[in-house]
Amino acid sequence: MNSFSEAxxxxxxxxxxxxxxxxxxxxxxxxxxxTAALIGGVIGLPLGxxxxxxxxxxxxxxxxxxxxxxxxxxxxxxxxxYLLLSRAGPLGSWGxxxxxxxxxxxxxxxxxxxxxxxxxxxIGDAWHEYxxxxxxxxxxxxxxxxxxxxxxxxxLVTIVLAGFGRAISEVGAVMIVGGNIDGVTRVMTTTIAxxxxxxxxxxxxxLGFILLxxxxxxxxxxxVVNDTAQRRYG
Amino acid sequence: xxxxxxxxPLSLDKVVFEVGSRRIIDAISVSLxxxxxxxxxxxxxAGKSVLLRLCHGLLAPxxxxxxxxxAEIAGSSRRQAMVFxxxxxxxxxxxGNITYALKLAGVPFAQRKERAMEAxxxxxxxxxxxxxxxxxxxxxxQRLALARVWALRPxxxxxxxxTASLDPGxxxxxxxxxxxxxxxxxxxxxxxxxxxxxxxxxxxxxFLHQGRLLERTPADRFFKNPASPEAAQFxxxxxxx
Numbered sequence: 318m319n320s321f322s323e324a325x326x327x328x329x330x331x332x333x334x335x336x337x338x339x340x341x342x343x344x345x346x347x348x349x350x351x352t353a354a355l356i357g358g359v360i361g362l363p364l365g366x367x368x369x370x371x372x373x374x375x376x377x378x379x380x381x382x383x384x385x386x387x388x389x390x391x392x393x394x395x396x397x398x399y400l401l402l403s404r405a406g407p408l409g410s411w412g413x414x415x416x417x418x419x420x421x422x423x424x425x426x427x428x429x430x431x432x433x434x435x436x437x438x439x440i441g442d443a444w445h446e447y448x449x450x451x452x453x454x455x456x457x458x459x460x461x462x463x464x465x466x467x468x469x470x471x472x473l474v475t476i477v478l479a480g481f482g483r484a485i486s487e488v489g490a491v492m493i494v495g496g497n498i499d500g501v502t503r504v505m506t507t508t509i510a511x512x513x514x515x516x517x518x519x520x521x522x523x524l525g526f527i528l529l530x531x532x533x534x535x536x537x538x539x540x541v542v543n544d545t546a547q548r549r550y551g
Numbered sequence: 552x553x554x555x556x557x558x559x560p561l562s563l564d565k566v567v568f569e570v571g572s573r574r575i576i577d578a579i580s581v582s583l584x585x586x587x588x589x590x591x592x593x594x595x596x597a598g599k600s601v602l603l604r605l606c607h608g609l610l611a612p613x614x615x616x617x618x619x620x621x622a623e624i625a626g627s628s629r630r631q632a633m634v635f636x637x638x639x640x641x642x643x644x645x646x647g648n649i650t651y652a653l654k655l656a657g658v659p660f661a662q663r664k665e666r667a668m669e670a671x672x673x674x675x676x677x678x679x680x681x682x683x684x685x686x687x688x689x690x691x692x693q694r695l696a697l698a699r700v701w702a703l704r705p706x707x708x709x710x711x712x713x714t715a716s717l718d719p720g721x722x723x724x725x726x727x728x729x730x731x732x733x734x735x736x737x738x739x740x741x742x743x744x745x746x747x748x749x750x751x752x753x754x755x756x757x758f759l760h761q762g763r764l765l766e767r768t769p770a771d772r773f774f775k776n777p778a779s780p781e782a783a784q785f786x787x788x789x790x791x792x
Contacts, residue, residue, distance in 0.1 A: 551685025
């Protein structure tokens with residue numbers, strides 16, 4: 318118990334002094350996770366929209382696979398990306414293993430199916446409601462996807478925020494493909510894991526607080542966005 | 552430039568629509584000409600809404616032919632429109648909903664806003680152009696749906712129970728707009744369950760029963776003296792007097 322209160326005390330002085338090392342780690346984490354969420358969104362949302370409004374062979378199978386991939390174990394993603402990017406792997410010549418790029422790739426792969434599956438669900442429900450009217454007005458299926466994406470933008474922002482939340486709190490894949498290199502690929506989660514095992518609790522706890530705060534702030538933001546949109550746009 | 556050929560008359564030739572082994576529309580042949588307001592009546596499950604969707608092209612017939620006088624060119628703007636029982640509006644302003652439809656209809660950007668405003672005035676909604684469409688009242692939403700139609704200036708308008716979920720005041724407003732659309736030259740084809748409304752708005756009645764077209768009669772004669780026993784029974788059951 319003592320070690321906890323001691324650590325908590327030191328944590329607050331770390332936070333209060335905006336310790337340079339701590340700030341660096343937080344910024345690096347944010348940068349990578351935001352990038353992954355954006356890339357995941359740019360790929361995942363249109364993919365979800367296209368699957369929602371089109372009928373094609375294998376659509377059901379694709380939906381089941383996407384839904385299943387939402388529960389993708391992150392260490393498995395880490396392992397696969399590691400094998401792809403390692404020197405002997407097919408993309409080894411890129412030389413990006415143990416770089417922030419590798420982390421962004423792993424995080425994107427991890428969250429993209431979630432973004433696609435959730436947006437497919439939201440857009441599919443709306444499509445069910447709009448289909449006849451949009452077809453009546455002469456909208457094509459190709460045109461319907463962007464119309465729906467725009468119409469549902471607030472729900473989709475929430476989905477992207479959820480993806481960001483998963484990316485930033487992810488540890489297994491990031492550890493494997495990033496290598497937890499100090500100052501390069503050491504993010505909040507991997508630092509917490511490392512510092513805890515080393516016994517440096519103040520830094521671990523400080524980062525833990527920040528991570529909790531970010532996740533909390535995200536959820537609050539998602540709630541406010543949805544609630545405001547609901548009241549303004551119905 | 553030559554004016555485009557009229558879409559009307561619309562002819563249905565032995566149109567059949569089946570879902571699985573169930574026959575919803577059973578060999579309907581009819582020709583709808585420009586002019587008179589056509590009201591489709593019939594008990595629940597008679598196939599009224601399905602008939603409208605077949606005419607409008609939202610459903611494809613299992614067999615038979617739905618043919619316009621001049622075929623609509625794929626990809627060009629539609630000259631027919633439909634209003635549904637529950638208006639489907641996008642999450643944008645009332646005005647934005649109309650300009651969206653005008654965009655799909657190929658109206659140049661510069662003209663869209665003006666045409667949309669004019670349409671809003673026609674239905675008495677000019678004050679709420681900037682409001683979000685989906686938070687309007689049910690009656691206002693349906694009027695907005697009609698304003699959207701007005702802006703498109705279709706040759707023919709299909710209405711599927713447009714006032715079924717509205718109160719009498721809102722219903723009256725909608726009927727006014729439908730009458731004005733007709734006066735402006737749009738052919739009206741409407742499904743309704745409201746016999747009073749059929750009486751007020753209909754010039755001719757198509758009576759459907761179990762997927763078959765049993766009669767096509769001028770409205771005043773239909774209500775006094777329907778030709779088919781099914782229609783007589785239907786009127787007896789529906790009318791309170």
